[in-house]
Amino acid sequence: VFERALTVIDVDARIIVLALVGLAVALYMGRDLTGRSVRRHWAPTATLGVAVMLLVPTLAVLVDQTRHFVAWDLQDAGSATFRPPPMSEQAVEAIQQALGAGDTWAVVTPQGRCADNVYAYYWLSFRLVPNVPDCDDPDLTLLWEVPPAPTATRIVAGESFAVVRE
Amino acid sequence: MRLAAAALATTGVPMLVGSRWVVGSWYVRLSLGGLIGVVFLSVGSYLGALAGVLPVGALVGLAAAWLIGPQVSWAPRTAAPSPLARRVLSLVLVAGGVLLLLSLFRPVAHWDAWFQWSIKAKALADAGGFYAPVFLNPVYEYARPEYPPLLASWQAVAYLISGDLTVSWPLQFQQAWLWTVGGIGLLLLTLSHGRWAFAMPAAWLLSPQVVWQSIQGYADVPMALLILTGTLVVWKAPDRLPNHVVGGVLLAGGALMKNEGLPLVAVILACLLLGRSLHPRLLVAPAVVLCLFLPWLVFTRLNQLATDIIVERRSIIAELGTRIPLIAGRMTSAMLSPMLWGMLTPGALATMASRRRVDVRLAAAAVLTLLPFVGIYLVTPYDLPFHLTVSVHRVLITPIGLLALAAGVSADIPAEQAREAVDETRS
Numbered sequence: 001v002f003e004r005a006l007t008v009i010d011v012d013a014r015i016i017v018l019a020l021v022g023l024a025v026a027l028y029m030g031r032d033l034t035g036r037s038v039r040r041h042w043a044p045t046a047t048l049g050v051a052v053m054l055l056v057p058t059l060a061v062l063v064d065q066t067r068h069f070v071a072w073d074l075q076d077a078g079s080a081t082f083r084p085p086p087m088s089e090q091a092v093e094a095i096q097q098a099l100g101a102g103d104t105w106a107v108v109t110p111q112g113r114c115a116d117n118v119y120a121y122y123w124l125s126f127r128l129v130p131n132v133p134d135c136d137d138p139d140l141t142l143l144w145e146v147p148p149a150p151t152a153t154r155i156v157a158g159e160s161f162a163v164v165r166e
Numbered sequence: 167m168r169l170a171a172a173a174l175a176t177t178g179v180p181m182l183v184g185s186r187w188v189v190g191s192w193y194v195r196l197s198l199g200g201l202i203g204v205v206f207l208s209v210g211s212y213l214g215a216l217a218g219v220l221p222v223g224a225l226v227g228l229a230a231a232w233l234i235g236p237q238v239s240w241a242p243r244t245a246a247p248s249p250l251a252r253r254v255l256s257l258v259l260v261a262g263g264v265l266l267l268l269s270l271f272r273p274v275a276h277w278d279a280w281f282q283w284s285i286k287a288k289a290l291a292d293a294g295g296f297y298a299p300v301f302l303n304p305v306y307e308y309a310r311p312e313y314p315p316l317l318a319s320w321q322a323v324a325y326l327i328s329g330d331l332t333v334s335w336p337l338q339f340q341q342a343w344l345w346t347v348g349g350i351g352l353l354l355l356t357l358s359h360g361r362w363a364f365a366m367p368a369a370w371l372l373s374p375q376v377v378w379q380s381i382q383g384y385a386d387v388p389m390a391l392l393i394l395t396g397t398l399v400v401w402k403a404p405d406r407l408p409n410h411v412v413g414g415v416l417l418a419g420g421a422l423m424k425n426e427g428l429p430l431v432a433v434i435l436a437c438l439l440l441g442r443s444l445h446p447r448l449l450v451a452p453a454v455v456l457c458l459f460l461p462w463l464v465f466t467r468l469n470q471l472a473t474d475i476i477v478e479r480r481s482i483i484a485e486l487g488t489r490i491p492l493i494a495g496r497m498t499s500a501m502l503s504p505m506l507w508g509m510l511t512p513g514a515l516a517t518m519a520s521r522r523r524v525d526v527r528l529a530a531a532a533v534l535t536l537l538p539f540v541g542i543y544l545v546t547p548y549d550l551p552f553h554l555t556v557s558v559h560r561v562l563i564t565p566i567g568l569l570a571l572a573a574g575v576s577a578d579i580p581a582e583q584a585r586e587a588v589d590e591t592r593s
Contacts, residue, residue, distance in 0.1 A: 041578070044362050050513075052257065054374050055374075066271050076334050077273050077280045077334070078272070078275050080277075126274070
C-alpha cells in the first residue's frame with residue numbers, strides 16, 4: 001500500500017501518451033521563445049517544460065482517483081491508494097444511527113478487534129466522531145464479516161455486518 | 167446548498183478580507199490577500215477553539231484582518247508578466263479549475279488526512295473547541311493531538327457552516343483553492359526578479375508531487391505555500407516594515423500548519439535575518455510567529471500532549487553509521503525522482519551553476535531546512551525504513567520549494583536592474 005502511495009504516476013502506455021500531450025502543451029506555451037533565449041536559459045526552460053509535460057498525466061491520475069471514489073459512493077473518507085473501503089456504507093450508517101450521544105463503540109473484523117485491522121479502525125474512527133472508541137468495554141460493537149456471539153444482543157444487522165451489544 | 171456555502175465562505179470571504187492588506191492590481195490583491203485571509207480566519211478559529219468558542223474566534227479573526235489590513239498597507243513589488251509567464255499563470259488557473267472541479271466529488275482521501283488531520287476538524291466542529299476527546303482522550307493518541315492545529319481549525323469552520331459531519335468535499339475544495347490562489351500569489355511575487363524568475367517556482371508548483379498532494383487532505387502543501395510566500399515577502403524587502411508584518415503572518419501560518427513547521431520557520435528566519443544591520447523591524451516577523459504559536463505551546467504543555475518523535479532519552483551514536491547513509495540515500499533518491507519532481511532538483515542546481523549567481527540566504531534556507539528532517543529521522547522511535555518510506559517524499563516539498571525560489575531568483579537579473587541597464591544605454 002505504501003509503495004503504491006509513493007508512486008504518483010505509474011508508467012504505462014496511457015501515461016506515456018498523456019505525457020506526449022503534455023509535451024505538446026509545453027511546446028505550444030513556449031512557441032515564441034527564441035533559440036538564443038532557450039540557449040541562455042536552457043535549465044529553467046527544460047525544467048518548466050518537463051513540469052508542464054508531467055502535469056497532464058498527474059491530473060489524469062487524480063481524475064482516475066476521483067472516479068474510484070464516485071464508483072464506491074464515498075463522500076466522507078476514502079483511500080488514495082485505490083483500495084476499496086474497509087466496510088460497506090450500510091454498515092457505517094447502521095452504527096451511526098444506533099449510537100446515541102456519548103455512546104462508545106468497537107469494531108471487530110476477521111483480522112481481529114479494533115487496531116488489529118488498522119485500516120478499518122482508523123477509517124471508522126473518522127466516520128464515527130464524536131463517538132469515542134472503547135475497545136475493552138464498548139456500548140455497541142460493529143461486527144464486519146464476523147458472526148455475532150450467541151450471548152450478544154443484536155441491535156441491527158445487514159449484509160456482512162451486525163451491530164450488537166456484547 | 168450549505169456545503170457550497172461552507173466551501174465558499176472559507177475561501178472567498180477570507181480572500182476578500184485579506185485583499186485589504188495588499189496594495190496593487192486586483193489579481194495581486196486577491197491571490198496574496200487570499201493567503202493572508204486564510205491565516206487570519208484559521209488563527210482566529212484556533213484561538214477561539216482554545217477558549218471553547220471556535221465560531222466567535224473565526225469571526226474575530228476575520229474582523230481583525232479587515233481592520234488591520236489597511237493600516238499595514240503592504241505594496242508587494244511585482245512586474246508585468248512576460249507572455250510565457252502569462253501562459254503559465256493561465257495554466258495554473260486551468261489546473262486549479264480542474265482540481266476544484268474534482269474536489270466536489272472527493273472524500274478525505276489519504277491515510278493521514280483522516281486519521282490525523284481531518285478527524286480533528288470534525289472534533290472541533292462538534293465540540294467548538296480543543297477540549298474534546300480527539301485531543302484529550304489517550305485512545306486518540308494515534309491522531310497526534312499535539313500537532314499544530316491550523317489546517318483543522320480552517321476546515322472545522324467549513325464543517326460548522328455545512329452542518330454536516332459526513333460529507334467532506336468542502337475540505338478538498340479548500341485545499342484545491344489554496345493551491346490555485348497561493349500558487350498564483352507565489353508566482354506573481356517572483357515576477358519583479360526577472361523574466362525567468364517565475365520558471366523554477368512554477369515548475370515546483372506544477373510538479374507531480376505538489377499537484378498530487380494538493381488535494382489528498384494533507385497539510386504539507388498548505389504549509390509549503392505559506393512558508394515559501396512568507397519567505398519571499400521577507401527576503402524581497404528586508405528594509406520595509408510591512409514586509410516583515412505580512413511575512414510574519416504567513417510564516418506563522420506555516421509554523422502552525424504542521425509539526426515541523428516551527429523548526430523550518432526558525433531556520434528560514436535565521437537565514438533571512440542574521441547578519442543584517444541591527445534594526446528593531448528585524449524582530450517583527452519572529453515576534454509575530456512566536457506570539458501566534460505560543461498559545462498552542464501552552465495548551466499542549468498544560469494537557470501533557472507530548473511529541474511522538476522524542477519518546478525516550480537514548481544514545482543514537484552507535485546507530486549513526488547505519489542511519490545517516492540510509493537517510494541521505496533516501497532523501498537524495500526522493501529529491502531526484504522524476505516521477506515526483508520532474509527535473510526540478512537538477513534543473514535548479516544547473517540554473518544556479520550556469521548563471522554563476524546564488525542568493526546565499528535562500529540557498530542556505532533550502533539546504534538547512536533539510537537538517538530538521540535529518541534530526542527527526544535520526545531520533546525517530548519508528549522503524550526508520552518505514553518512517554522514511556511513508557514520509558520522505560512529502561517532507562521535501564518545502565525544502566525543494568525553497569531550492570526552486572533560490573534558483574528562480576538566480577535565473578535572470580531583476581526587472582529593476584534590467585530597466586536601469588536599458589536607461590543607461592539610452593542615456
